[in-house]
Amino acid sequence: MARYGYARISTDEQSHDPQLLELKREGLEEIITDTVSGRIPAMERPGMSVLLNRLGQGDSMVVARLDRLGRDTVDVMGLVRSLTENGVRVRILNIGIETGTPNGQLFLTILAGFAQFEREIIRERTRAGLEAARQAGKRLGRCPILTSRQKKHVCELRQAGRSLAEIAKIFRVSRSTIWRTVQCGR
Known part of the structure; x- marks a missing residue:
């Protein structure tokens, strides 16, 4: 019954350090990292692929935050479902849930739905802001190279x-x- 940590950042400008600190506080020695966008499906991330190949029945995967598993509810829930079916527990530190319990599964499903809802609201606000800027006559994008x-x-x-x-x-x-x-x- 091994416990593995997983930390993901989206760009090289970000740092794994805060996640690594939380995972080490949890007593994890083996932590797999990825530097890849959450839009990339979990199975296509190099570090996640290595981790998924190591995980066996009775093992646990620990992440600092839910959004480190993926960006949309379908991807996160698919990953969690696959792990659960293979007897692997998923523990999410910042919200204190573990998928090995029915309560944990329910709470995870609700939170993943809210996370996706929040991203959609942000996307909608961004589109509205861009449209308002266009209506106000502001030029969007790069400035022309030639006058x-x-x-x-x-x-x-x-x-x-x-x-x-x-x-x-x-x-x-x-x-x-x-x-x-x-x-x-x-």
Whole structure:
């Protein structure tokens, strides 16, 4: 009956340290880590794959937080169901539940649903904010590389017979930027 810890961060700019600290406080020596987005299904994460191959009946997988298992309810519940069917318990430290009990299973299902609901609300607010910015006339995305005056000059140089590569070198931009400028100028 081995106990394994699992810690996941989404980007290299983040740190595993807070999760590792919690897992070590729990007395875990063997901790598997991943640096991969939660959008990637659990079975496709390198560290998770290693852990899933090690886990056997009677073992436990311990995570610091529920969202470290996955981003959506379907993925998290599928992973937990698969582990439970194989006799593996999942313990989530920050909410103090373990899937080996009916209460733990129920609580986990409810929490996973709320986590997904919260992500959907955030996504909806982001979309609404972007739409409001567009309606207010704000330009979204990267600033144009070339000014309107430079774009006009690009078109004049192209009409004078200069190649895309030559023009790109003059303006210190890529050929594709020049090509798009010339296409829009038609």
